[in-house]
Amino acid sequence: MRERALPAIVELTRARLLEVFREPEALFWMFVFPVIMALALGVAFPSRTIDAVVVGVLEGPGADAAVTTLSAVPGVSVQRVARAELDATLRRASVQVVVEPGAPPVYRFDPVRPESRLARRVVDDALQRSHGRRDAYTPVDEAVSTPGARYVDWLVPGLLGMTVMSTGLWGVGFSIVQARTRKLLRRLVATPMRRRDYLLAQALARLVFLVFEAGVLLACGHLFFGVPMRGSWALVAGVSLAGALAFAAIGLLAASRVQTVEALSGMLNLVILPMWIMSGVFFASSNFPAALQPFIQALPLTALNNALRAVMLEGAPVAAIARDLAVLAAWGLGTFAVALRAFRWR
Numbered sequence: 027m028r029e030r031a032l033p034a035i036v037e038l039t040r041a042r043l044l045e046v047f048r049e050p051e052a053l054f055w056m057f058v059f060p061v062i063m064a065l066a067l068g069v070a071f072p073s074r075t076i077d078a079v080v081v082g083v084l085e086g087p088g089a090d091a092a093v094t095t096l097s098a099v100p101g102v103s104v105q106r107v108a109r110a111e112l113d114a115t116l117r118r119a120s121v122q123v124v125v126e127p128g129a130p131p132v133y134r135f136d137p138v139r140p141e142s143r144l145a146r147r148v149v150d151d152a153l154q155r156s157h158g159r160r161d162a163y164t165p166v167d168e169a170v171s172t173p174g175a176r177y178v179d180w181l182v183p184g185l186l187g188m189t190v191m192s193t194g195l196w197g198v199g200f201s202i203v204q205a206r207t208r209k210l211l212r213r214l215v216a217t218p219m220r221r222r223d224y225l226l227a228q229a230l231a232r233l234v235f236l237v238f239e240a241g242v243l244l245a246c247g248h249l250f251f252g253v254p255m256r257g258s259w260a261l262v263a264g265v266s267l268a269g270a271l272a273f274a275a276i277g278l279l280a281a282s283r284v285q286t287v288e289a290l291s292g293m294l295n296l297v298i299l300p301m302w303i304m305s306g307v308f309f310a311s312s313n314f315p316a317a318l319q320p321f322i323q324a325l326p327l328t329a330l331n332n333a334l335r336a337v338m339l340e341g342a343p344v345a346a347i348a349r350d351l352a353v354l355a356a357w358g359l360g361t362f363a364v365a366l367r368a369f370r371w372r
Contacts, residue, residue, distance in 0.1 A: 039227040039234075079145045080121045082107040088127030095156045096125075102148060125149055179254065182247040183334035184307040189239055190266060191301065191327050194273030195280065195294050197235075198228045202281035203290045221369055225362070229274035236270045257337035261344060265337060268351055269330035272358035276326070279365040301327040329353035 079102045083092045089106065096104045107115050107124055115121060116134060122145035123135040131153060135142040205211050240263070247253035255262070280297065284290045304311055304318070305327035314322060322328055333350035336342035344351075 039230045078103040079141075079148050080105065081145060081149055082115055082121035082124040084112060084124055084126040085109060086127065091156075092125055092127045092131070092153070096149065096152055099148065099152045102152070123149055125153075178247070178251045179339060180335065181308070182243065182251075182253045183338050184331050186240055186243050186266065187269065187305070187327055187331040187334055188302070188307045189243065190236065190269045190330065191273045192298065193235065193239065194232055194270055195277040195298065197232060198274045198277030199281040199284075199290050199294055200287065201228060202278070203284050203287055206281075206284075207286065222366060225278050225366060225369065228278060229271060229362075232270050232274045233267065236266060240266050253338075255338055256341035257343075261337050262334065265330065265333045265347065265351070265354075268354040268358070269326070272326050272330075272354045272361075275358045275360075275362035275365060279361045279368065282365045282369040301325050304328070306331045324353065326354055326357040 081096055081102055082105050083089050083096065084107050086109070093104050093106065096102050105121055107121070112124065112134075116124065116136075119136070119139075122139070122142045123133055126132040126134065133146050133149065135146050137143060202211075244253075244255075244262075248255065276297065277294075280293050281290055284293065301307075304314060304322045305325050307327070311319075311322050311328055329350040333342075333347040333354075336347050336350075340346075
């Protein structure tokens with residue numbers, strides 16, 4: 027039996043690869059979709075101009091003077107607001123702050139919105155200056171746009187982690203459930219193939235595609251946006267490999283007993299959605315309350331994203347990401363062991 031293990035895994039892996047190549051939609055989600063996401067978000071954020079502060083000035087005495095003063099401030103866009111439209115304007119949030127001229131003026135804004143708090147400060151500074159306030163000194167502003175500190179630099183490792191997660195879960199899970207619904211797994215029961223070989227082949231097939239998925243996304247990020255690689259390419263490959271194995275194992279567990287594709291879709295969405303939101307793909311996971319941080323840091327996608335960003339943007343060595351690698355290893359080995367025991371052919 028031991029002598030036949032390796033050929034069995036090789037043949038099963040080859041069969042799974044051929045199966046994927048016959049599914050154009052799978053290739054789209056693996057290769058094309060992540061690149062489209064990176065290009066769209068990368069073009070949107072680093073190329074955008076500085077957002078204007080949108081200020082509304084309530085019609086009435088002193089409105090003309092306030093409009094003139096605020097219009098002269100760089101980066102401020104001024105709109106006149108009729109008193110009858112005041113409530114509707116605030117509800118629509120079409121302006122960030124509404125100024126009612128007077129002595130003193132009244133600022134109407136939502137203090138929960140950061141852009142409204144900023145607009146209030148800009149407006150107050152401009153109006154105070156127009157009434158004679160003087161600064162003790164004039165500061166020197168220096169705009170910073172350093173590769174590695176931009177949003178696109180932070181985004182690309184997160185997109186890579188999201189791609190590894192999504193294709194690992196969906197690619198492995200769908201393959202098994204579809205084979206079960208087509209009664210193919212029943213036929214495999216009659217062969218000398220071991221359950222371990224079949225499950226390992228599903229995970230190994232993911233690793234073949236991982237090389238192309240990660241390579242295409244990182245190459246596009248570097249060529250189009252200058253995303254840096256301050257660490258080791260080999261270490262990035264190792265982290266991606268650990269993440270792919272962990273999510274492939276989770277996909278195996280999710281599909282171990284599911285009978286329909288619909289049931290699998292619901293289960294995987296339940297697994298994926300919290301990580302899409304909390305694991306730092308599009309915004310930092312540190313935005314969530316401290317009480318949630320232990321749970322968030324234990325998620326496999328959080329560990330994968332943290333490790334990828336540390337290596338790519340900070341040049342971190344293996345020792346610096348040891349905890350993240352341990353989290354991925356625990357998820358991979360633990361879920362594969364459970365999947366091996368829970369898996370049913372029928």
